[in-house]
Amino acid sequence: MLKCRTVWRKLAPLAKSSSTLCRQNVRRAGLNNGRTPVCVPAAHMSSGPVGGGGDNLKYALLVGAVSVGGLVYAVVTMKSDQKRYEQRIEELSTRPQKTSTKPTAAQIQSEPPAVPEDQPAAAPSIEEPSSPAEVEAPKEETAPETTTPPADEPVVEGLPEAAAVPVVQEEPLVSSEPPPAVESVVLAEPAAAEPPASEPPEPQPEVLVESVADSTPVSLKLPAHAPYLLIGGGTASFAAARSIRARDPGAKVLIVTDEPDLPYMRPPLSKELWFSDDPAVTDTLRFKQWNGKERSIYFQPPSFYIRPEDLDGAENGGVAVLNNRKVVYMDVRGNKVKLDDDTEISYDKCLIATGGIPRNLQLIERAGEEVMKRTTLFRKIEDFKSLDKVSRNVKSVTIIGGGFLGSELACALGRRSTESGLEVIQMFPEKGNMGKVLPEYLSNWTTEKVKKEGVKVLTEALVKSVTCKDDQLEIKLKDGRVVTTDHIVAAVGLEPNVDLAKSAGLEVDSDFGGYRVNAELQARSNIWVAGDAACFYDIRLGRRRVEHHDHAVVSGRLAGENMTGASKPYWHQSMFWSDLGPDVGYEAIGIVDSSLPTVGVFAKATAKDTPKAATEMSGTGIRSESETEDTAVSPVASDTPSPAAENKDDFGKGVIFYLRDKVVVGIILWNVFNRMPIARKIIKDGEEHADLNEVAKLFNIHED
Amino acid sequence: MSLSGVFCSYRQEGKDKIIFVTKEDHEASSNAELVEEDPNDPYEEQGLILPGGDINWNCPCLGGMASGPCGTEFKDAFSCFHYSKEEIKGSDFMEQFTAMQQCLQLYPELYPQEDEASPKQSSKDSAAEGPSAANSNPAPEQDSDTSNPNTESSPGS
Numbered sequence: 001m002l003k004c005r006t007v008w009r010k011l012a013p014l015a016k017s018s019s020t021l022c023r024q025n026v027r028r029a030g031l032n033n034g035r036t037p038v039c040v041p042a043a044h045m046s047s048g049p050v051g052g053g054g055d056n057l058k059y060a061l062l063v064g065a066v067s068v069g070g071l072v073y074a075v076v077t078m079k080s081d082q083k084r085y086e087q088r089i090e091e092l093s094t095r096p097q098k099t100s101t102k103p104t105a106a107q108i109q110s111e112p113p114a115v116p117e118d119q120p121a122a123a124p125s126i127e128e129p130s131s132p133a134e135v136e137a138p139k140e141e142t143a144p145e146t147t148t149p150p151a152d153e154p155v156v157e158g159l160p161e162a163a164a165v166p167v168v169q170e171e172p173l174v175s176s177e178p179p180p181a182v183e184s185v186v187l188a189e190p191a192a193a194e195p196p197a198s199e200p201p202e203p204q205p206e207v208l209v210e211s212v213a214d215s216t217p218v219s220l221k222l223p224a225h226a227p228y229l230l231i232g233g234g235t236a237s238f239a240a241a242r243s244i245r246a247r248d249p250g251a252k253v254l255i256v257t258d259e260p261d262l263p264y265m266r267p268p269l270s271k272e273l274w275f276s277d278d279p280a281v282t283d284t285l286r287f288k289q290w291n292g293k294e295r296s297i298y299f300q301p302p303s304f305y306i307r308p309e310d311l312d313g314a315e316n317g318g319v320a321v322l323n324n325r326k327v328v329y330m331d332v333r334g335n336k337v338k339l340d341d342d343t344e345i346s347y348d349k350c351l352i353a354t355g356g357i358p359r360n361l362q363l364i365e366r367a368g369e370e371v372m373k374r375t376t377l378f379r380k381i382e383d384f385k386s387l388d389k390v391s392r393n394v395k396s397v398t399i400i401g402g403g404f405l406g407s408e409l410a411c412a413l414g415r416r417s418t419e420s421g422l423e424v425i426q427m428f429p430e431k432g433n434m435g436k437v438l439p440e441y442l443s444n445w446t447t448e449k450v451k452k453e454g455v456k457v458l459t460e461a462l463v464k465s466v467t468c469k470d471d472q473l474e475i476k477l478k479d480g481r482v483v484t485t486d487h488i489v490a491a492v493g494l495e496p497n498v499d500l501a502k503s504a505g506l507e508v509d510s511d512f513g514g515y516r517v518n519a520e521l522q523a524r525s526n527i528w529v530a531g532d533a534a535c536f537y538d539i540r541l542g543r544r545r546v547e548h549h550d551h552a553v554v555s556g557r558l559a560g561e562n563m564t565g566a567s568k569p570y571w572h573q574s575m576f577w578s579d580l581g582p583d584v585g586y587e588a589i590g591i592v593d594s595s596l597p598t599v600g601v602f603a604k605a606t607a608k609d610t611p612k613a614a615t616e617m618s619g620t621g622i623r624s625e626s627e628t629e630d631t632a633v634s635p636v637a638s639d640t641p642s643p644a645a646e647n648k649d650d651f652g653k654g655v656i657f658y659l660r661d662k663v664v665v666g667i668i669l670w671n672v673f674n675r676m677p678i679a680r681k682i683i684k685d686g687e688e689h690a691d692l693n694e695v696a697k698l699f700n701i702h703e704d
Numbered sequence: 705m706s707l708s709g710v711f712c713s714y715r716q717e718g719k720d721k722i723i724f725v726t727k728e729d730h731e732a733s734s735n736a737e738l739v740e741e742d743p744n745d746p747y748e749e750q751g752l753i754l755p756g757g758d759i760n761w762n763c764p765c766l767g768g769m770a771s772g773p774c775g776t777e778f779k780d781a782f783s784c785f786h787y788s789k790e791e792i793k794g795s796d797f798m799e800q801f802t803a804m805q806q807c808l809q810l811y812p813e814l815y816p817q818e819d820e821a822s823p824k825q826s827s828k829d830s831a832a833e834g835p836s837a838a839n840s841n842p843a844p845e846q847d848s849d850t851s852n853p854n855t856e857s858s859p860g861s
Binding site: 241242243244245246247249250299300301302303304306316318319439440441557560561568569571572596597598599600601602603604681682684685687689691693694695696697698700701702 | 717718719720721722724725726727729730732734735736737738739746748749761762768770772773775779811813814
């Protein structure tokens, strides 16, 4: 550019004269490409006739010089672009390769002097033939091979600069190679979209260095690459980790979660843990299962996992959990993520299982800090602990929301109210508990049962405002009712966490929320989504998003299978369950939406048909681990329906079918247990049944 | 639709139909038609043994055995046992079994050494994730329970 300009300035006078000449020529020739033909390479110009004479000679010389200059400039630019491109490609391709240090005249840009210090320290410790450690492993690209033992093929792809790849070999030539190792390392770690030319010398040694042996100082460093990276540390993630480990021998799985806890099950937080006799339950987090045995809500004790720093060196792989870190950025093209502390981790396969965060009512959020301080959004262990403490210290608690979580918490707290005198209020806009799930008659019946658990239920309640007065909360409803309480629990839904959608370029579903994935739970190559955050295509029931525990297990397991090459669609239908006190318990499967037409087939209930009885008699444990406890229930609370007079309104036990276009798409087993496989089969068949009473016969509802 | 029997009552509430049935109503066997199952359907959840005869390491009935820190040792031992053609099944796999036992002992928290229970038993208690785990595989659970206690507990103790 500058060259051109200086040349132009020098030749300006000459150019002017020649330009007019040229223009005339152009006009004459009938061609007008609309440009002043001065600084343009000769090729673009129309072939103006060249007259004779000295002027023309000068003109010709000028044009020639200019065009040559232009050509030279173009060639130089393209060459340097080419070079940059090649460097980039080489950098990309050399990443997967495990490392052997090669001497290289790397023309890579600035190498920070700081980094070399780390390298020699790290490098010599590499001499572990059996361990597939990648010292200072640059972030990996889409390498199909997982961490193989130090590969002997340099895999450099024949690019001149490519030899800058640090490859660790067993030979100790390492010590002489720090500079090239450094350079390539620097090269290998641009932030996502940075052109290599402008690579900043960010040492980030904590990312580079691998923990191989415990003896070296580098053992405190996190892995820079995880063959299987699972974002989120909940149920789906754990199920996937287990699936991956089962199918891929020696797999190395890294779970990154922003919670401080290891993966745990959520259902007991709103059920069993509240019914425990143990006063230390908030610390132990243990509960009694259906078979009387106690277990922790954690899927596995800490000894099951390995430390993230040891992941690379683990001979048989393992599952590592990285707590208190959030993934804030995802680079899909580069196959890597960035954490909130700027650490970068690359992956081969990635699962997004970020779940969601509880929704809140806007008017509570806007009501100010005093109100927010007295509001609990319930989802995690810490919420359970805090609500447990609150419920022991206040006189009145109000639950806003009439769905699963709200109703379960209401019943759990209601149970407590009989001992402590705690006032428990539940309010929601629907006409009855589980109003969006159960048909109206059943929802009403359930509401009565919830009331018997000691809960003051306010139906058709729309909150208009919440204010803090005299250390209490005043809730004003739209119909004029006013409720005074000490604490609020908001259970008004879950907002799926799709924070990474933007950076990763992933589609978000507008109908159901969550990341949109296909029937095999895949969002894009190498990226799967499972659990609450996944809006997936169910071959049988259509596109949906499911927020239940069993779905997290099933989808997590499926994602893990597909991450290890299975290519299976979502097929095994997940189920869910709920218990509301000792009289009401149900298991359900499929689409259970109260807006659908339903057919309910009920039997007269006997005293034997309650969740309590089911736990005592059932021996196969088909119901979940977190079945209701079988400890003694307060006689006040229990209420077996009298068989005699109220035949019509006694929905003790039965089966409810949900229909869509005459096909059964959902089934609730109402106080009928251990029959889920039959229900699953009916949904899977997807047939039109003329007489659902006949189908109901398959369930033997009169038996236990 | 047909109403079977005198005792059955039926009413409609809006779009929802409610039927009450007595035991007698449901005594006759159902004439509802179900689609025949394909035992080799690749989409279906598999039990412990796959159609080809291999072990399904991802079977929920195994709990965390195949995926935990002793997963490799467990897989080796169990595979050897499974494919063993000896008359007393598994008599040729002492080495793998011992290796597994040694590994299990390193993690007592994970694999509590109960007297009568095999390691698999306790892992089921501590590791199963939820209903779908047990839901789809009640039968294999039985198999794995009965096939192992003899061989595992005697050399181990």
